[in-house]
Amino acid sequence: MAYKLLFVCLGNICRSPAGENIMNHLIKQANLSDQIICDSAGTSSYHIGSSPDSRMSTAAVRRGIPMQGVARQFKPSDFEEFDLILAMDQENYHNILAFDRQGKYRDKVKMMCDYATHHSIKEVPDPYYGGKEGFDRVLDLLLDACRGLLAQIEQKILKTD
Ligand code: 4NP
16 A cells, blocks of 8 residues: 655645655655655645646746646545645644544644755745745755655655665
């Protein structure tokens, strides 16, 4: 059975699709596409059905990472469906856990930045209302965190080394 990751932000058009697509890029490079599956969602309903934000896609494509996906909202059944749920910021984290009244799935929900090894910032900043540099900052952070996350999954879950 594949290990399933869900990346979550507010709108599911900037940070979480970037996390999903970066992670898929790294997974492909590592030849682990059969073993790790990624998806993303937003805590809000604002952008349901939308493609990733064009500013995020442009910044990602410049780094050789094409962005795919259609925005959807986080739903309680995601707690059962996924092995690990990655929140981009504290607000996302609390909004996800608000769906888990009994605290049954608490341990599945983590902060994305906890996996970064070259950045000490604790949250992936929301780039939506800012300039172009905000999108590049998101990509820098997510590349770092996704590399750290993949290394942990390889060691702890897949036990490949
Ligand atoms: P995301 O960015 O949560 O990284 O997808 C945002 C997208 C849309 C909005 C806020 C953040 N919005 O307010 O519409």
